[in-house]
Amino acid sequence: MHSTSQRGLFLTLEGVDGAGKSTHIPFIKRYLEDKGITVIVTREPGGTQLGEQLRELLLHTPMSLKTEALLMFAARNEHIEQVIEPALTAGHWVLCDRFTDASFAYQGGGRQLGAEPIELLEQWTHPTLQPDHTWLFDLDLHLAQERLRRTRDMDRFENEAEDFFKRTQQFYHLRAQRFPQRFSIIDSSQSIDSIEQQLAQHIDALI
Secondary structure, X not given: OOOOOXXXXXXXXXXXXXXXXXXXXXXXXXXXXXXXXXXXXXXXXXXXXXXXXXXXXXXXXXXXXXXXXXXXXXXXXXXXXXXXXXXXXXXXXXEEEOOHHHHHHHHHXXXXXOHHHXXXXXXXXXXXXXXXXXXXXXXXXXXXXXXXXXXXXXXXXXXXXXXXXXXXHHHHHHHHHHOOOOEEEEEOOOOHHHHHHHHHHHHHHHO
């Protein structure tokens, strides 16, 4: 049983839209809870009342690239202060659908802002907080797009051209190469059972 006297672990899921990461959040939550661990499930942008309002703006309102990056980190700052840090300090585990790796991938790569401005914002917003483990859900971009079109109306990120997603995916791979200890790459073309077996092995190693 995980002791509440020690700090909880911060787990994140990343990947391009349609890669299937959100599908596996209920399994991870249930698996951890079965081990006696309290799990807070949250998402970015979002996670707080202000964060969710900013999410609506970010997903549906055209804006300049700098504004987009700054709003992402504004939402993140609220999220860290109100949700993530208090939960970790209380000994709970936090399972977050996207975190700063997404800003490197989407704004840094997809939007071609580059890594440096994101690094500056990261240093300002959370100089010491990093995920303890990150799952990068990886899928052929054509398959990811097909999945998206089948499941929902597309937001302004999901409607981007293929080159945008190529750059986003490339930056995700660069992040995984830079932090190999933290990242596990999941091939999302596998069966759900196969993916769940891998996730369970990773979680067991963390516990």
